[in-house]
Amino acid sequence: xxxxxxxxxxxxxxxxxxxxxxxxxxxxxxxxxxxxxxxxxxxxxxxxxxxxxxxxxxxxxxxxxxxxxxxxxxxxxxxxxxxxxxxxxxxxxxxxxxxxxxxxxxxxxxxxxxxxxxxxxxxxxxxxxxxxxxxxxxxxxxxxxxxxxxxxxxxxxxxxxxxxxxxxxxxxxxxxxxxxxxxxxxxxxxxxxxxxxxxxxxxxxxxxxxxxxxxxxxxxxxxxxxxxxxxxxxxxx
Amino acid sequence: xxxxxxxxxxxxxxxxxxxxxxxxxxxxxxxxxxxxxxxxxxxxxxxxxxxxxxxxxxxxxxxxxxxxxxxxxxxxxxxxxxxxxxxxxxxxxxxxxxxxxxxxxxxxxxxxxxxxxxxxxxxxxxxxxxxxxxxxxxxxxxxxxxxxxxxxxxxxxxxxxxxxxxxxxxxxxxxxxxxxxxxxxxxxxxxxxxxxxxxxxxxxxxxxxxxxxxxxxxxxxxxxxxxxxxxxxxxxxxxxxxxxxxxxxxxxxxxxxxxxxxxxxxxxxx
Numbered sequence: 001x002x003x004x005x006x007x008x009x010x011x012x013x014x015x016x017x018x019x020x021x022x023x024x025x026x027x028x029x030x031x032x033x034x035x036x037x038x039x040x041x042x043x044x045x046x047x048x049x050x051x052x053x054x055x056x057x058x059x060x061x062x063x064x065x066x067x068x069x070x071x072x073x074x075x076x077x078x079x080x081x082x083x084x085x086x087x088x089x090x091x092x093x094x095x096x097x098x099x100x101x102x103x104x105x106x107x108x109x110x111x112x113x114x115x116x117x118x119x120x121x122x123x124x125x126x127x128x129x130x131x132x133x134x135x136x137x138x139x140x141x142x143x144x145x146x147x148x149x150x151x152x153x154x155x156x157x158x159x160x161x162x163x164x165x166x167x168x169x170x171x172x173x174x175x176x177x178x179x180x181x182x183x184x185x186x187x188x189x190x191x192x193x194x195x196x197x198x199x200x201x202x203x204x205x206x207x208x209x210x211x212x213x214x215x216x217x218x219x220x221x222x223x224x225x226x227x228x229x230x231x232x233x234x235x236x237x
Numbered sequence: 238x239x240x241x242x243x244x245x246x247x248x249x250x251x252x253x254x255x256x257x258x259x260x261x262x263x264x265x266x267x268x269x270x271x272x273x274x275x276x277x278x279x280x281x282x283x284x285x286x287x288x289x290x291x292x293x294x295x296x297x298x299x300x301x302x303x304x305x306x307x308x309x310x311x312x313x314x315x316x317x318x319x320x321x322x323x324x325x326x327x328x329x330x331x332x333x334x335x336x337x338x339x340x341x342x343x344x345x346x347x348x349x350x351x352x353x354x355x356x357x358x359x360x361x362x363x364x365x366x367x368x369x370x371x372x373x374x375x376x377x378x379x380x381x382x383x384x385x386x387x388x389x390x391x392x393x394x395x396x397x398x399x400x401x402x403x404x405x406x407x408x409x410x411x412x413x414x415x416x417x418x419x420x421x422x423x424x425x426x427x428x429x430x431x432x433x434x435x436x437x438x439x440x441x442x443x444x445x446x447x448x449x450x451x452x453x454x455x456x457x458x459x460x461x462x463x464x465x466x467x468x469x470x471x472x473x474x475x476x477x478x479x480x481x482x483x484x485x486x487x488x489x490x491x492x493x494x495x496x497x498x499x500x501x502x503x504x505x506x507x
Binding site: 030032065068071072073074075077089092093096097099101103105107108109110111112113114117120121122124125126127129153169173 | 238243246247249250253254257258261262329330331333334335336337338339340341345496499500502504505
């Protein structure tokens with residue numbers, strides 16, 4: 001039994017009546033082995049536009065799997081995901097343009113490429129128009145205090161600095177929704193303040209953030225809602 | 238942004254990234270070029286021992302084999318680099334960034350063949366130049382410029398093989414040995430180092446069912462005027478045919494392999 005289940009009885013999240021959600025999941029099920037219980041069991045979830053939502057759960061509860069499905073990285077066994085009506089497979093490009101995803105961990109960087117090189121690379125992968133790339137890169141460098149490190153290779157950065165590079169890539173292309181999987185990892189106090197500030201500004205412009213981690217109660221940010229994954233089900237705390 | 242513009246942007250992104258990584262290792266280009274020079278020099282001295290038909294002189298065989306070495310360099314690069322790169326991308330976690338990018342993994346992976354291909358051509362050209370300057374290999378200058386479009390056409394016919402191996406890599410995670418096997422097999426049946434006429438009749442059909450034999454024959458004709466076993470126009474048509482048929486099939490295979498990995502949740506595994 002998980003900690004959350006002991007604290008208060010779970011309330012299964014229902015689809016809201018209002019159509020204010022920007023990112024929705026309907027009946028999402030994922031099972032890793034046929035004879036095992038599903039890691040995600042028919043999840044319904046909606047991320048209201050302009051909100052900051054927390055998603056927590058014990059290790060192995062399926063948070064990262066759920067985020068990967070929302071990000072279009074994994075496909076569910078059944079159920080569907082939609083970003084403002086866009087399907088992650090059929091309308092892949094438009095979906096990914098409007099989504100930012102920062103995976104957990106320290107990877108997904110090229111050791112011998114500079115900080116600025118990474119951001120420029122991502123700006124191209126994000127298919128930003130050539131005229132917008134430089135502005136987007138400069139903005140991201142400034143947002144995450146990476147200007148002094150712009151020319152440094154990432155294998156010569158601290159883990160916290162690398163995390164700021166990864167975060168900058170998540171926000172660089174101006175997505176409408178950002179999915180953050182344990183984004184505070186390795187960040188020092190100043191780094192966390194930076195991240196909070198970026199999220200505040202992001203939400204201020206009507207955009208949406210899903211912050212995922214083992215425990216997201218005391219982030220130092222005001223959450224609009226907090227959900228927990230328990231035994232493959234999503235419960236609202 | 239149109240699909241073509243997206244592909245160009247992707248190719249540009251991959252090229253710049255691969256170039257930045259390549260030049261960050263000092264001496265890598267020199268080592269690579271030196272390896273090509275050593276191969277050319279080795280075969281120069283081996284060619285001194287050759288006095289068999291259809292080669293009139295050792296110099297004929299030397300010219301024959303230098304072009305073969307150059308093409309082998311391209312084939313190894315095309316077939317070997319993409320699976321290795323996919324393996325690295327999966328290991329470092331950078332592949333998932335490609336999957337969630339607006340560019341997408343299929344365009345991204347096909348774009349990844351660009352830098353290794355251009356590098357292989359650079360190595361091939363310098364190896365041929367080394368053979369010309371140091372060992373006096375004669376070039377057929379009148380048709381040398383035509384080798385450029387022929388090489389481009391050959392590349393479009395070769396890349397699908399890399400993409401097929403890349404698709405296998407997405408599913409099995411270890412397909413580098415498959416690329417190696419294909420390269421070794423091709424060097425045997427495509428006439429890279431010896432004429433296919435020397436092969437036993439029962440295996441010679443394998444020379445006809447892939448684009449590498451017409452490519453190497455055509456480039457030999459254009460570069461060093463080696464006689465062809467078929468008209469040049471037929472070789473060009475074969476290359477076009479392989480490119481037109483195989484490219485969409487390879488892309489479809491890669492797309493399906495990525496979809497399978499996304500479904501199984503192995504797209505982030507290595």
